[in-house]
Amino acid sequence: MTPLKFVGTSPRRIDGLEKVTGAATYVDDIPFGPNLLHAEIVESPFAHALIERIDTSAAKKIPGVVCVVTGKEFPYRFGLYMQDRFIFPTDRVRFVGEQVAAVIARDPQTAKRAAKLVKVVYRELEPVLDLEQALRVNAVLVHPDLGNYTRCPWFFPQAGTNIAHRRKTRKGDVEKGFREADAIFEDTYTVPRYAHCAIEPHVIVGLYDLSGRLTLWSASQSPYTQRNVFAQTLAPLGLTHKDIRVVTPYVGGGFGGKAGVSMEIIGAALAIMVKGQPVKVRWSRAQEFYNTYQRQGVIARIKLGAKKDGTITAIEHTLHWDAGGYVEYGANVVNAVGLSATGPYRIPNVKIDSVCVYTNLPPGGPYRGFGYSEFHFGLESHMTGFAQKLGIDPVEFRRRNAIREGDTLAYGAEMNPNGLREAIDRVAAEIGWGKKEVSPDPRKAIGKGFACFWKAPAMPPNAASAAFMKFNEDGSLNVSVSGMEIGQGYLTVMAQIAAEILTVPVEKIRIESPDTDRNAYEWQTVGSHVTWGCGNAVQAAALDVRGKMFAVVERALGFARDTLYLEDEKVKCRARPDFALPLRDFVISGIQTPHGNFIGGPILGSGVFMPEFTSALSDPETSQGGHPNVHYTVGAAAVKLEIDKQTGKMRVLKATLAVDAGKAIHPELVRGQIVGGMVQGLATALYEDIRYDLKGKLLNANFTDYKIPTAMDTPLEIVPIIVEVAQPDGPFGARGIAEHTMIPAAAIVANAVEDAVGLRLKTLPITAEKVALALAGIAYDDVKGAYMGLCFAGKPETYAFCTNAARRSR
Amino acid sequence: MKTTVTVALNGETRRVDVAPNEILLDVLREKLGVTSPKIGCERGDCGACTVLLDGKTVRSCLILAIEADGHEITTVEGLSRDGLTPLQQSLLEHNSFQCGFCAPGMVLSATALLARQPSPSEEEAKEAIAGNLCRCTGYQPIVAAIVAAGQKARQRA
Numbered sequence: 001m002t003p004l005k006f007v008g009t010s011p012r013r014i015d016g017l018e019k020v021t022g023a024a025t026y027v028d029d030i031p032f033g034p035n036l037l038h039a040e041i042v043e044s045p046f047a048h049a050l051i052e053r054i055d056t057s058a059a060k061k062i063p064g065v066v067c068v069v070t071g072k073e074f075p076y077r078f079g080l081y082m083q084d085r086f087i088f089p090t091d092r093v094r095f096v097g098e099q100v101a102a103v104i105a106r107d108p109q110t111a112k113r114a115a116k117l118v119k120v121v122y123r124e125l126e127p128v129l130d131l132e133q134a135l136r137v138n139a140v141l142v143h144p145d146l147g148n149y150t151r152c153p154w155f156f157p158q159a160g161t162n163i164a165h166r167r168k169t170r171k172g173d174v175e176k177g178f179r180e181a182d183a184i185f186e187d188t189y190t191v192p193r194y195a196h197c198a199i200e201p202h203v204i205v206g207l208y209d210l211s212g213r214l215t216l217w218s219a220s221q222s223p224y225t226q227r228n229v230f231a232q233t234l235a236p237l238g239l240t241h242k243d244i245r246v247v248t249p250y251v252g253g254g255f256g257g258k259a260g261v262s263m264e265i266i267g268a269a270l271a272i273m274v275k276g277q278p279v280k281v282r283w284s285r286a287q288e289f290y291n292t293y294q295r296q297g298v299i300a301r302i303k304l305g306a307k308k309d310g311t312i313t314a315i316e317h318t319l320h321w322d323a324g325g326y327v328e329y330g331a332n333v334v335n336a337v338g339l340s341a342t343g344p345y346r347i348p349n350v351k352i353d354s355v356c357v358y359t360n361l362p363p364g365g366p367y368r369g370f371g372y373s374e375f376h377f378g379l380e381s382h383m384t385g386f387a388q389k390l391g392i393d394p395v396e397f398r399r400r401n402a403i404r405e406g407d408t409l410a411y412g413a414e415m416n417p418n419g420l421r422e423a424i425d426r427v428a429a430e431i432g433w434g435k436k437e438v439s440p441d442p443r444k445a446i447g448k449g450f451a452c453f454w455k456a457p458a459m460p461p462n463a464a465s466a467a468f469m470k471f472n473e474d475g476s477l478n479v480s481v482s483g484m485e486i487g488q489g490y491l492t493v494m495a496q497i498a499a500e501i502l503t504v505p506v507e508k509i510r511i512e513s514p515d516t517d518r519n520a521y522e523w524q525t526v527g528s529h530v531t532w533g534c535g536n537a538v539q540a541a542a543l544d545v546r547g548k549m550f551a552v553v554e555r556a557l558g559f560a561r562d563t564l565y566l567e568d569e570k571v572k573c574r575a576r577p578d579f580a581l582p583l584r585d586f587v588i589s590g591i592q593t594p595h596g597n598f599i600g601g602p603i604l605g606s607g608v609f610m611p612e613f614t615s616a617l618s619d620p621e622t623s624q625g626g627h628p629n630v631h632y633t634v635g636a637a638a639v640k641l642e643i644d645k646q647t648g649k650m651r652v653l654k655a656t657l658a659v660d661a662g663k664a665i666h667p668e669l670v671r672g673q674i675v676g677g678m679v680q681g682l683a684t685a686l687y688e689d690i691r692y693d694l695k696g697k698l699l700n701a702n703f704t705d706y707k708i709p710t711a712m713d714t715p716l717e718i719v720p721i722i723v724e725v726a727q728p729d730g731p732f733g734a735r736g737i738a739e740h741t742m743i744p745a746a747a748i749v750a751n752a753v754e755d756a757v758g759l760r761l762k763t764l765p766i767t768a769e770k771v772a773l774a775l776a777g778i779a780y781d782d783v784k785g786a787y788m789g790l791c792f793a794g795k796p797e798t799y800a801f802c803t804n805a806a807r808r809s810r
Numbered sequence: 811m812k813t814t815v816t817v818a819l820n821g822e823t824r825r826v827d828v829a830p831n832e833i834l835l836d837v838l839r840e841k842l843g844v845t846s847p848k849i850g851c852e853r854g855d856c857g858a859c860t861v862l863l864d865g866k867t868v869r870s871c872l873i874l875a876i877e878a879d880g881h882e883i884t885t886v887e888g889l890s891r892d893g894l895t896p897l898q899q900s901l902l903e904h905n906s907f908q909c910g911f912c913a914p915g916m917v918l919s920a921t922a923l924l925a926r927q928p929s930p931s932e933e934e935a936k937e938a939i940a941g942n943l944c945r946c947t948g949y950q951p952i953v954a955a956i957v958a959a960g961q962k963a964r965q966r967a
Contacts, residue, residue, distance in 0.1 A: 012902060019910030020898045022846030022886035026911065029845035197945050199850045199858055200911045252848070252911025253945050285851040487908030487946040668905055672951060676908065679948030703855035703943065711936040711949040718950065 006499040007732045010668035011506045013492045015250070015485055024250045027203045027219045028282060036205075037066055037279040039270050040111035041287070042101040042118045044093035047127035047360035047696030048142070051092060051100065051120060058117040059103055064110035067273055068118060070101040074269045078233040079328025080225070080260045082151035082164070084143060085363075087233070087269045093122070094142055094325030095362045096697040097290040099263075102270055104279055127360040127696050131299060131320050134162040134357045142325060142358035152460070154616045154628075155331055164323060165331040165356040167338025169410045170622040177314025177349030181305030185386040189302070189378030190763040191746070193322070193690050194295040195288075196367055197708050200252020202292055203282040204264045206271025215245045216268055221259045221484045222524035223248040223514040229261040230268045237272060244268075247515045254486035255680075256366035256739075259526045260329045262292045289701035293365025294690075296330055297322035300341075300378040310392045310400045314349035317341040319375060323356045323364040330364035331356045336458035337371035339623060342410050343379045344420055344454035344634050345401040350410045360696050366526060368739045372455045373681065373746065377764060380451035380747030385760060394751070395428050398452050403634075411623040416631040419725035423636040423658035424452065426721050430656040431638035443645055446653070447756025450638045451744035456629035457527030457736060461614040465534040466520035467541040469498065469605045475569055475584030477504050479538060482514040482522035483530040488738050489669035490530050494538045496665050497731050501542035503566045504583070520606065528633070528736030531665065533609055535731035540607025548603050553581065556591035556599035631727060633735050635659035637678070637744040639715075641752035648772030651716070652682060655748070658721035659740055663733035667722055673738045674720035681745025683709045689765050815879040819844065820888025828875040835859045835870035838885065846886045846914035850943070857942035860915035861885050867922045867941075886914040889921065897924055900959035901952070908946035916942045920956045928967075929960035 018024040056068040071090035077083040088099055101118050105111035128134045128142055139162055143149075147159025155165045178184055205217040214234075220226055223246040231241045251258060267281040283292070303316040319337060323330045338354030367373075387397035399421060407415040428434075428450065437446045468480040479498050485491045495509040514522070522534055550561040553571050563575045570580040581591075590600030611630045618626030637657035643650050657674050664670045687707050691699040700706045726733030746764055754760050759774050812827040819842060826841050835852075838844045838861070847870050850858035854872040861870045862884035889895050894902065897920055907913045916939055923930055923938035930938065935956040936949070944952065 010905070013905050013907075015910065016902045016905060016907070019907045019913045020894065020901045020917065021890050022914045022917075024910045024913070025845075026848070028849060029839075031843075198909070198911075199856055199943055199945055200848065200909070201850070250911075251909060253909040255945065282849075285853070285855075487910070489905075489908070672905065672908065672947060675948040675950045676946050677948075680945065702853060703851055704853070708943060708945060709948075710940045710943065711953060712940045714936075714949050718948065 004500060004732070006496045006506060007665050008663065008667065010666050011492065011496070013489055014495050014506065014509065014511065015491055026200055026250050026252050027205065027217050030205070030217055030249070032205060032278045035277050037104050037106065037274055037277050038108040038111050039102045039104050039279055039281045040108065040115040041099045042103070042115050042120065044096060044098040044100050046093060046122055046124055047096050047129065048125040049093050049122035050125060051089065052123055053121040054101060055119040056101065058119070059114040062110060062114040062117065064106040065114045066104045066106065068101060068103050069270060069273050073273065076233050076236060078229055078261065078265055080229060081332050082149055082155055082328050084149050084328050085326045087265050094360055097287065097362065098325065099266060099291065102266060104270055104274055128162060128358065129360060129696050131322055131357055131359070134359055135320070142360060154335065156620055162358040163355060164327045164358055165334055167335045167354040168621055168623060169338055169350060169352040171410050171412070172349035174314045174316055174349045174351040178305040181313045182308045183390055184303065184305045185382065185389055186303040187382060187385065187762065189300050189381060191298050191374045191377050192764060193297045194367065194684050194688055195690060195706060196255040196257035198253030198255055198257055201283040201285060201288045202258065202263050203280065204267030205278050205280045206267040207278040208271040208275050210276045213243055213245070214239060214268065214271060215247065216264070216271070217247045217249070218264050219251050219258060220248050220264065221251065221254040221486055221526060223482055223516050224521055225524045226261050226264055227516045230265070233265060234268065234272070245515065245517045248484060249513050251484055251486045254484070255368040256370065256526065257292050259366045259524055262365070285703070286701040289706070290362045290698045293329065293367065294324065294362050295367035296324070296333060296364030296374070298374045300375055302378055302382045304382060304386050306386065306390060308390070310390055310397050312345060312347050312401045315342055315347050316351045317379070319354045321354070321356050321364070322359050322361060324359055324361045326363040327356055327358065329366055332458055333364065333366060333371040337375050339411050339628055340372070340454070340456060341375050341379065343376065344403045344452050344632070346403050346407045352410065361692065362698065368677070368680065369455065369743050370458055370527065370739065372453065373684070373743045376451065376453055376743050377746040377750065380744060381750045381760070381762065384450070384751045384754065393434070395424060395433050395450050399424050402452070411618065411626065411628060413627045416727065417725050418632065418634045419660040419723035420452065420634040423634060423660060423723050426723070427636040427638050427656055427658045430719050430721065431640060431654065433638065437640070439642060445643050445645055445756040446640065447643065447752040447754070448638060448640050449748040449751030449755060450636070451747040451751065452634070452636045453740060453743040454632045454634045455740050455743060456632045457529035459523065459527055459529060461616050462610060463523035463533070464608060464610040465522050465530070465537040466608045467534065467537040467606065468520045469541045469545050471583065471587035471603050473584065473588045475504065475582065475587060476508040476510065477502065479509060479511045480519045481511065481534055481538065482516070482519045483534045484525040485513065486525060488673060489666060490525070493531050493665045493669065494534065497535050497538045498542045500732070501539065501546060503569050528738045528740065532727065532730045532735050533611070535734060536609035537607045539731045540609060541605045542607070544607055545603055545605030548605060549587065552586065552591060552600035556593055631735060633660060633737055633740050635723070635740060637748050639748040639752050641749065641756060643753065643756045643771065645757065645775055648768035648770070648775060650686060650768060650771065654717045654719070655682065655715045656719040656721060657741055657744070658723050659737045660723040660725050661737045662727035662730050662735040663724055664722045665732060665734050670722050670737055671720040674741045675718050677738065677741025678718055678745060679709050679714055681742030682715065682749065685746040685749035685764065685766055687765060687767055689767060813876055815875055817878050818882040820884055830874070830876055832875045833871055834873050834875045834878050837875040838870060844885050844887055848911055848914065855943070857915045857919070858912055860918050860942060862918050862922060865922065865925060867919050884918070886917050889917065895921065896962060897921055897956065897959045900955040900962065904951050904955035904958065906947065906951040906955045912942055912944040916944065916952060923956065924960060929964045930956065932957050
């Protein structure tokens, strides 16, 4: 095999120049001229209320107001996996900040002023703000119509309750597994909600032109999925896929928050109301927090059984998710965890219940990690705690139970090739595992924490990717795909894959951001699957192009095509060492024969990829029988943490993470994901701290009160480690790695705190305040529980595990 | 009531009518066609709207357009008229940015730093960009590029 020339190198990002010069265009930068209209949203002040009456007359009288839109105009439901949302609700509101109406005006100030004049009469209902209340018999129902919603076939809502979905996974006999165990360890872990905080707020501009064509410029990870949801939702108006076009320029950060359809449906609907004029809906930073998606909160009860030698015999993992007022996307997060909450371990007996619960808090949804960060906090805290109980080193405990290729997964399919053991060993070596470090400052303690992780992309079995290619006269290449460059470096990686096969250098490849009228199909850019899925499509397209080039050479010159190969942008022939035909000489205009005619023409190619081996059909009682996940990416991480024992203040001295990329197509980008994901993850562990008041109103919807890391808050050192055990069906062996890099962050911090000062904190975040109080012998949740901003507003005493979360464990 | 404001925007004198309550960010983006300063939070938290006012970084969402009257404003569009600056070159070579939304503000904060401290330490670089939030990179490749640009400048000197 010839050595790789482009794959495995770290060229300049193909979007780099645009981004350092300010040339990169985002939706809000596109000029729409003086006719552009602006929308302001009228929002619900209540977490749960019936809408009795909406009076728009005063708002309509304001000069400059073009129209006021309510649910009356659009009584349509939408949703990605379950249609449980209205564009504007007509009957009731389900979270504080939900859109009730919109004012469209000539300028934003007028829209804002008029929105204040829209009078909405509500009848307040009891809000469902915590899980205990939501799950009570005869609970107030967030969705009384739950039984009637259109949904994907792998969701199991329970009509007459607040349970939107329950994923049950059963393997072996869990009771037998616990009987066989020498030790059993049980505990409960709690993870609150988090916000994505992409720096670019959501924004969409819609134009329903006078010919009836609807174009949307959207800051989105999901152009084709958006078009599909818009077409489904607006079908009653006669709109079809052909009539709708979604254009997605660069996106200023996604992290899952711009996946699927959230506020964008408003832009699509409003455009219909002002035919012929573009209308912009741009979210404020506050709306960004409460009316897109949030990462869901979860309470996870874990029971593990193991033999004396550390072999795990059984796991029972029960997760209740605070999924918010709408779960059209979030229920699939719950589903994904229900299939994978064993973690990357070989466990013969498994019982997982992952339960999606409606509450009157903002809608939950996808967030980098897709539920895995949440369950890994509990599971990997538990693994360390159990290892200590068993008297086994926590790293050795993990190594002993680490999953291997060919092992049977919880739902019955086989585990893919993976480098989990290598990741464990390299991370342990890098962090100096087993070497206790002492701070020279007696007020400070140093601890180390370790965790493993895994994650599979959550995608429907027919999630497809496609690519087109065409050459230009100079032999440069255009690649057309519809994955989104959300910062991860996807475009550069696609260019490298094409370059490797076609020998055209990366800097001669142009890839434009998606436009659903022109670009090849992509389901969505989620799940860290585009390097793998779309990479396979690009590879197929490049092979198609290569085959067509060889066919032209064979027809024009008579060289057998199986003797032809590409090298340095030339077609060469094994049988004719002197032959070298530059691509630029024929990829547009063909090859001239001695008769003067030309053979060939513009070289075009296409490729598609669909994971044809997957299936979501399985027994709802056990999840056995299907193949819901394509493969898992695995890894390990560790941290060295310094704690000030008086103030609780923590400093990350060193963090390291190893991820099995299969093949790192662009190693520098992989390292970039590790560093960025680790910093994002450590923030969720240490200080990002969402707060609600007792009526369900989000209190800290801004960067002053919801702190995300600045350059001064980064660890002193982060060491990225790349493991490469090839994914057999990946392009050049690659699989996705980007979400994974934040998954273990919370657990390594919790484990390091325990190592340093002997406190086992089981509720995120692990703030300095919480640590300081716990060190002083005060359980944080006893004094602050009511304002934790989780799903427990008002009644922390109902959660024994919550109020006991900060007890000394040794 | 409108007031005419005169600014030297990226080296060119521009006049523009503004309302007294209009912020500089909106005027730059909507009336002067300069879209590199981004709208991220509109309350001075994120730094995506950073511009240079007489060479110093300001958040253009926190100052009124009328306050800029008679001053020099530089945005990232004004930096690379004659090719990339050594800082931009270094950021490009380090593949420093991911989504790029924070990049214009980041570039200007680092440009101002290099103007007053041509060869900054890692700590100085971190401090200079501490008011520019980036959710993607963990800052490391941005800081590395700023420090490297300074080192290169020292070698040249």
